[in-house]
Amino acid sequence: MTTRIDITLTVNGERVSRSVDTRSHLVDFLRGDLGLAGAHTGCEHGVCGACTVRLDGEPVRGCLVMAASLDGAVVETIEGLSDSGEIRDLQEAFVARNACQCGYCTPGMLVTAADILVQSPEATREEIREHISGNYCRCTGYQAIVDAVEDVLKARAAKREAA
Amino acid sequence: MKWPAMGYARVESLDELWRALDAAGPEAQILAGGQSLLATLAFRLSAPSTLIDITRIAALKGVSVAGDVLRIGALTRHADLARDALVARHAPMLAKAAPLIAHPAIRNRGTIGGSLALADPAAELPACAVALGATVVLAAPTGERRVAASDFFQGLFTAALEPGEIITAVEVPVATASSRQTIVEVTRRSGDYAMAGLAAALEMDGAGIVTSARLVFFGIGSGAEVARGASATLTGKALSAETIAAAQAALDGDLDPPTDLHGGPEMKRHLARVLTRRALTAFLVPSEQAA
Numbered sequence: 001m002t003t004r005i006d007i008t009l010t011v012n013g014e015r016v017s018r019s020v021d022t023r024s025h026l027v028d029f030l031r032g033d034l035g036l037a038g039a040h041t042g043c044e045h046g047v048c049g050a051c052t053v054r055l056d057g058e059p060v061r062g063c064l065v066m067a068a069s070l071d072g073a074v075v076e077t078i079e080g081l082s083d084s085g086e087i088r089d090l091q092e093a094f095v096a097r098n099a100c101q102c103g104y105c106t107p108g109m110l111v112t113a114a115d116i117l118v119q120s121p122e123a124t125r126e127e128i129r130e131h132i133s134g135n136y137c138r139c140t141g142y143q144a145i146v147d148a149v150e151d152v153l154k155a156r157a158a159k160r161e162a163a
Numbered sequence: 164m165k166w167p168a169m170g171y172a173r174v175e176s177l178d179e180l181w182r183a184l185d186a187a188g189p190e191a192q193i194l195a196g197g198q199s200l201l202a203t204l205a206f207r208l209s210a211p212s213t214l215i216d217i218t219r220i221a222a223l224k225g226v227s228v229a230g231d232v233l234r235i236g237a238l239t240r241h242a243d244l245a246r247d248a249l250v251a252r253h254a255p256m257l258a259k260a261a262p263l264i265a266h267p268a269i270r271n272r273g274t275i276g277g278s279l280a281l282a283d284p285a286a287e288l289p290a291c292a293v294a295l296g297a298t299v300v301l302a303a304p305t306g307e308r309r310v311a312a313s314d315f316f317q318g319l320f321t322a323a324l325e326p327g328e329i330i331t332a333v334e335v336p337v338a339t340a341s342s343r344q345t346i347v348e349v350t351r352r353s354g355d356y357a358m359a360g361l362a363a364a365l366e367m368d369g370a371g372i373v374t375s376a377r378l379v380f381f382g383i384g385s386g387a388e389v390a391r392g393a394s395a396t397l398t399g400k401a402l403s404a405e406t407i408a409a410a411q412a413a414l415d416g417d418l419d420p421p422t423d424l425h426g427g428p429e430m431k432r433h434l435a436r437v438l439t440r441r442a443l444t445a446f447l448v449p450s451e452q453a454a
Binding site: 043 | 167171173194198200205212216242265266269271272290352354
């Protein structure tokens with residue numbers, strides 16, 4: 001039985017080749033093999049959303065993706081999204097609205113929130129809540145997070161209109 | 164906890180799959196979206212010798228229409244169901260069901276083939292497949308066969324899949340002007356498994372008479388539960404407050420819900436009646452809805 005698999009993929013714009021254990025999920029791989037500790041492991045069975053990262057352009061549960069299956073994949077983590085500046089306004093709004101307290105859910109929450117900005121640029125508060133319903137936060141009560149996402153949606157809409 | 168040690172193989176065609184299954188032996192399992200399977204590894208509820216990754220098999224992908232059949236490839240993800248124009252037009256129940264399944268990140272990975280193969284009694288898609296009169300297309304090295312969804316689900320997490328056989332597609336009769344389809348459910352929190360759910364498919368003639376009805380419940384038994392009595396009370400009648408009440412009354416003879424984490428039989432029966440009213444009321448013409 002082969003329990004190590006060679007994969008080559010793109011992580012935050014960089015090409016990476018590694019031999020990975022079949023027991024590793026995507027977040028184990030990011031944290032353990034690549035030293036990218038932004039994505040957090042929480043429940044590790046797909047419930048809490050702390051491990052949410054972007055895979056081939058879409059948010060996924062990092063704990064429900066086999067690292068061994070990632071040959072050819074494109075992965076973006078909170079580190080990559082921060083460096084690119086794509087979600088700078090979202091991050092600033094999270095700070096301004098006090099939407100991160102302990103911060104454990106924040107990387108996953110930001111990846112999901114970034115998906116709202118792309119998928120539903122006119123989302124209502126109710127739709128924002130629905131979209132983040134798979135990302136648990138035990139500090140904020142979500143109100144501040146919804147406020148932050150709503151702020152950014154409005155600001156981006158205003159910018160689009162002005163353009 | 165961390166997953167058990169196991170092998171992994173990726174295949175790119177059905178022929179490669181048959182060879183890989185042969186080589187890996189009976190303890191191997193097929194990996195599609197993995198949104199249930201990989202979680203069961205963490206719980207050590209399953210311990211496959213090898214996972215065989217089918218997600219790159221092109222023959223299992225895509226949605227198409229041929230004649231009056233909508234063919235949905237087994238690897239079609241819930242997120243695809245939610246936004247596919249053919250699904251929205253020809254099987255609106257599935258487009259409505261997709262957003263009810265878990266959360267966006269899970270819908271980006273989970274597949275219709277995986278959901279049907281798992282046969283989770285609380286899952287939306289098996290109930291939809293039965294309500295829509297779908298056919299499950301299965302393949303094995305010996306060839307292909309087709310099984311009606313109503314025969315495919317055989318009980319708690321049990322489907323009519325032989326060892327080494329896989330789902331390649333689901334075929335759904337396309338909706339017509341006389342089709343009425345909806346899905347409704349009750350959950351404690353958005354994305355949770357339903358405490359009770361109902362997939363309802365009716366055909367109505369030009370005079371508003373129901374010519375066929377399939378009410379299929381999920382989350383209240385060992386699988387997709389067809390409410391035969393309630394469905395029969397609707398057939399041959401026009402939908403109205405009275406016929407909806409008659410269907411609700413017939414549910415007691417149809418359903419024998421076991422107690423689960425959410426509650427006991429009486430609560431489940433109550434939810435089934437509420438869902439029946441909600442689903443069927445949506446099919447009334449607007450003037451009657453207001454009445």
